[in-house]
Amino acid sequence: MRRQIPLFITFFVGTLLILSVFIPPMETLGEDFTLFFDIIAVFAFFLGGGNLVRVHITKLIKRKPDWGFSVVTLVGFAFVLIVGLFKIGNPGDIASSVTAEGSWFQESFNYILNPLQSTMYALLAFFVASASYRAFRAKNREATILLVAAFVILLGRTPFGMALTSWIPESLSIFQIPNLAIWIMNSPNLAGQRAIMIGIGLGVVSMSLRLILGIERTYLGDDRA
Amino acid sequence: MEHFAIWVAAFLTMGIISFLYKDNAWYKLSEAIFVGISAGYWFVTLFWDNIYGKFWVGRGDDAMLYIGAFLGLLMLMRLVPKVGWISRWPLAFIVGATAGFYLINYFSSNVMRQVEDTIMPLLGTDYSATTYDMIGNIVIAVGTFSGLVYFFFSKEHKGVFGGTAKVGIFFLMITFGASFGYTVMSRMSLLIGRLDFLFGDWLGMIK
Amino acid sequence: MSFHIAFLLLSVSLIVPSPSAQDEVADSVAVSDSALVVAAPPTSVIASEHEYDDGEALDLSWVPSIDDQLVGGLVIAYRVYRSTNGGELEMIEELIPGANQFTSGELSSDSSYSYVVAAVTTSGEFASNATAPLSPETEWLNYEKKWLFLIGLLIAGAVMYFIETARKGKKxxxxxxxxxxxxxxxxxxxxxxxxxxxxxxxxxxxxxxxxxxxxxxxxxxxxxxxxxxxxxxxxxxxxxxxxxxxxxxxxxxxxxxxxxxxxxxxxxxxxxxxxxxxxxxxxxxxxxxxxxxxxxxxxxxxxxxxxxxxxxxxxxxxxxxxxxxxxxxxxxxxxxxxxxxxxxxxxxxxxxEPRALGSLKGQDVGKALAMIVIVIGVLAATIASAWQVESMQSIVDTLNSVFSTN
Missing domain, CATH: 3.40.50 (Rossmann fold)
Structure with missing residues (x-):
């Protein structure tokens, strides 16, 4: 029974959402689901956040290596929760937005979270460079095609590409790099994208069916548990 | 105060960058702050948007909200060992809804729509196409077809079928190369943005 | 932005968008001075059921004012007014010149609605007759999506067929x-x-x-x-x-x-x-x-x-x-x-597991179908456009309407 009920719920809800697309009075079911999901996600945070706290407290109590950093994480977590939920340091009264300019919550975003996010994101520049270098060294045909296409598109987005190939006569203008880049984006790239998208669409249909029919069911855990 | 805040931001920025050299205490400190602050930030935002915003400010009397809250409470049953299994119900609900929602939407937007878009005359309507357009159209049709052959599971990639699949891989690689090339520039500008902060806002070397 | 009928009476044009608006248009024109920009109102305003919805919309169509010309036209906009259950007219939308249709949404199937469309000039509004009251109806099936349903069913059916075949032990x-x-x-x-x-x-x-x-x-x-x-x-x-x-x-x-x-x-x-x-x-x-x-x-x-x-x-x-x-x-x-x-x-x-593997076969049926349609569609479209072959064009049109997701 413990397993039958969840399987039935999955089957029922899945089928209902598919059919709702064809039944006008049920059209908004998809939106309702999003609403449910958003609310469930907040409740679930108690499990996730609770786990975060437990992991770091365990590390602290057992004096595991780097336990000092666990203290930092816990303090940071508690600080934002208190400042944000009780709107401490907020200009104006309790009704003002938690993200109001000048609030402690917003300031910790501006000067702590935001620089951290942007820097982590910016590291990509280095990783793109190292990945390109590796692809460059991989001497197989696929990697070469990938690199050539990447190179043309990259040059095509810079003034460099135009300067490099402006000597090509107008009648063969397609071979000027910016034009070639546009052609690649609009033709072979589009073809590849379509094949991938159609494949994904069918893959999703098949996997979703396996889930709805209960063929795929490990996420529900085990009866004996 | 703002001066101090910029120093904090610069300190954390460099802490993250130091990871490129190797893992070190400065990075670990930045990481610990990042995880703690961001997890809290996320929950606070979720709370004000989804709980306060929907139950108090928004549509407080909507039955749908309470069904959501009920499912959320069932999820929390995990914390009670004896009835923990009940949390599988909301989980089953989410999985069913996600599967159903994606099944029909992806089928419509990824399969039907893409097939429809691929049906077009190779020569352009009324011979309006230039040679390049024509080649482009042929490339799109051939590329889409051979790409699909690559994804076929029921047949070994051998003979003519294998050859077509190879053409398919060729197209996929161009597609990947194109997105790779397209992204590189924007990633570089991200880095320039951070350097601008360090040398401009913090050190005041760039005005 | 709701415009009350009395307010309109006081507005520059002195023209009332109401069932009797036509007569008043004539009156007001007769007493107007030479600077008044007069335009014929839109005609044949028809409200009809919006198809395949949850009883929340009605479609409006009309013949634009004859003074609504691309060059030198007098009409600068159209305003759509709605009366709910015989109540006062409220402006619900302003549309650009040349407009001849509008879908009125967020309605309820429990109420009836009547509409007036007015041509707007620099001097005022020139209103049509009101439409007969109509209530939107709920439809239970969206026939516009029948092909999505049928083809989806075909592919889902193929997946399930192979799952069943595999379950029976076929390798x-x-x-x-x-x-x-x-x-x-x-x-x-x-x-x-x-x-x-x-x-x-x-x-x-x-x-x-x-x-x-x-x-x-x-x-x-x-x-x-x-x-x-x-x-x-x-x-x-x-x-x-x-x-x-x-x-x-x-x-x-x-x-x-x-x-x-x-x-x-x-x-x-x-x-x-x-x-x-x-x-x-x-x-x-x-x-x-x-x-x-x-x-x-x-x-x-x-x-x-x-x-x-x-x-x-x-x-x-x-x-x-x-x-x-x-x-x-x-x-x-x-x-x-x-x-x-x-x-x-x-x-x-x-x-x-055989059943799971069977589902992969079903996916391939989908791919094969997509490939066949692409080959037939592209060939037919090419022949149709190169040699103007009617029958080929009709194949293309059929395929396009079948796979259309709008």
């Missing part, structure tokens, strides 16, 4: 998928080296089908991990994913007969924030040095940060996502990459 051939063949070796390698396995299910929540795909694959891999008794750790960025992943791993360990080896600590929540999560995962990658890294799910910009870090510590990496923009980075930095559809097929393939 079905599925070709080898390199990335998936490598999984056992990758797990084995970690065991031999005495190092751990890191599994990353993307950064999206349980409401993304790619996360579900990642977890279904986790279910298969966890079985192997349990048998080999290898250490698994899985930091996640969503609380619900944490819960579902724990259930998944626990079930797989149970099935493999090693429930004692399972621990909740295998899966831990980090933070929902994209780069905060990445900062943490990067950190533990270089500290724990897992021998094998799985990146299976929905990835965004972080794909390359994670994959490059994994590469730098010499881990075998198997990645997969359905986000085309991130695939090139996985291909550049990982040993094996599951491209789009392969991600969704992976758990079926790994399960080796």
């Amino acid at each position: 079905l051939f599925v070709r080898k998928i390199a990335g998936l063949e490598a999984i056992d070796d990758a797990v084995g390698r970690a065991t031999e080296m005495g190092r751990s396995i890191l599994f990353i299910p993307g950064i999206q929540d349980m409401d993304d089908v790619q996360t579900l795909a990642g977890l279904t694959i986790l279910g298969r891999i966890a079985g192997t991990i349990a048998e080999y008794d290898t250490k698994l750790f899985m930091p996640v960025s969503r609380s619900l994913v944490m819960t579902a992943a724990r259930e998944t791993i626990k079930a797989s360990f149970q099935t493999a007969g090693r429930p004692d080896k399972y621990s909740d600590d295998m899966v831990s929540y980090v933070t929902d924030e994209q780069f905060g999560y990445v900062a943490h995962v990067d950190g533990i990658m270089v500290r724990e040095k897992p021998a094998t890294v799985f990146l299976l799910g929905a990835f965004f910009a972080e794909s390359l940060i994670l994959a490059e870090t994994g590469n730098s510590i010499g881990a075998i990496q198997i990645a997969g996502t359905a986000r085309p923009a991130q695939l090139p980075f996985f291909i550049a930095a990982c040993d094996f990459t599951l491209i789009g559809e392969e991600l969704f097929a992976a758990s079926a393939y790994l399960s080796n």
Whole structure:
């Protein structure tokens, strides 16, 4: 029974959402689901956040290596929760937005979270460079095609590409790099994208069916548990 | 105060960058702050948007909200060992809804729509196409077809079928190369943005 | 922006948009001075049922004012007024010159509605007759989507047919998928080296089908991990994913007969924030040095940060996502990459269970259908446009209407 009920719920809800697309009075079911999901996600945070706290407290109590950093994480977590939920340091009264300019919550975003996010994101520049270098060294045909296409598109987005190939006569203008880049984006790239998208669409249909029919069911855990 | 805040931001920025050299205490400190602050930030935002915003400010009397809250409470049953299994119900609900929602939407937007878009005359309507357009159209049709052959599971990639699949891989690689090339520039500008902060806002070397 | 009828009476034109508006137009024109810009009102205003909806909309159509010309026209806009249950007229929309239709939404099937359309000139408004009161009706089936339903049913039917065929014991051939063949070796390698396995299910929540795909694959891999008794750790960025992943791993360990080896600590929540999560995962990658890294799910910009870090510590990496923009980075930095559809097929393939394998066959029916339609459609369209062949054009039109999703 413990397993039958969840399987039935999955089957029922899945089928209902598919059919709702064809039944006008049920059209908004998809939106309702999003609403449910958003609310469930907040409740679930108690499990996730609770786990975060437990992991770091365990590390602290057992004096595991780097336990000092666990203290930092816990303090940071508690600080934002208190400042944000009780709107401490907020200009104006309790009704003002938690993200109001000048609030402690917003300031910790501006000067702590935001620089951290942007820097982590910016590291990509280095990783793109190292990945390109590796692809460059991989001497197989696929990697070469990938690199050539990447190179043309990259040059095509810079003034460099135009300067490099402006000597090509107008009648063969397609071979000027910016034009070639546009052609690649609009033709072979589009073809590849379509094949991938159609494949994904069918893959999703098949996997979703396996889930709805209960063929795929490990996420529900085990009866004996 | 703002001066101090910029120093904090610069300190954390460099802490993250130091990871490129190797893992070190400065990075670990930045990481610990990042995880703690961001997890809290996320929950606070979720709370004000989804709980306060929907139950108090928004549509407080909507039955749908309470069904959501009920499912959320069932999820929390995990914390009670004896009835923990009940949390599988909301989980089953989410999985069913996600599967159903994606099944029909992806089928419509990824399969039907893409097939429809691929049906077009190779020569352009009324011979309006230039040679390049024509080649482009042929490339799109051939590329889409051979790409699909690559994804076929029921047949070994051998003979003519294998050859077509190879053409398919060729197209996929161009597609990947194109997105790779397209992204590189924007990633570089991200880095320039951070350097601008360090040398401009913090050190005041760039005005 | 609701305009009361009395207010309109006082407005420059002195023209009332009401059932008797026509007469008053004539009157007001008669007394007007020469600067008054007079235009004929729109005619034949018809309100009709909006098809295939939940009784929440009506369609309006009309013949534009004869003074609504592209060049030198007098009409500067059209205003649509609505009266609910015989009440006062309210302006609900202003449309550009040349407009001849409008869908009035957010209605209720319990009320009846009447409409007036007015041509607006610099001097005022010139209103049409009001339409007869009409209530929107609820339709129970959206026939516009019949082809989506039928073709969807065909492909879903094919999937189910092959699932059933396989269940009855018919052997079905599925070709080898390199990335998936490598999984056992990758797990084995970690065991031999005495190092751990890191599994990353993307950064999206349980409401993304790619996360579900990642977890279904986790279910298969966890079985192997349990048998080999290898250490698994899985930091996640969503609380619900944490819960579902724990259930998944626990079930797989149970099935493999090693429930004692399972621990909740295998899966831990980090933070929902994209780069905060990445900062943490990067950190533990270089500290724990897992021998094998799985990146299976929905990835965004972080794909390359994670994959490059994994590469730098010499881990075998198997990645997969359905986000085309991130695939090139996985291909550049990982040993094996599951491209789009392969991600969704992976758990079926790994399960080796006949029913699951059967579903892959069904997918192929879909692909074959798409390929056939593309070949026929492109050929027919080309012949039709090159030699003006009517019959070919009708094939193209039929295919377009069948596959149209609007």
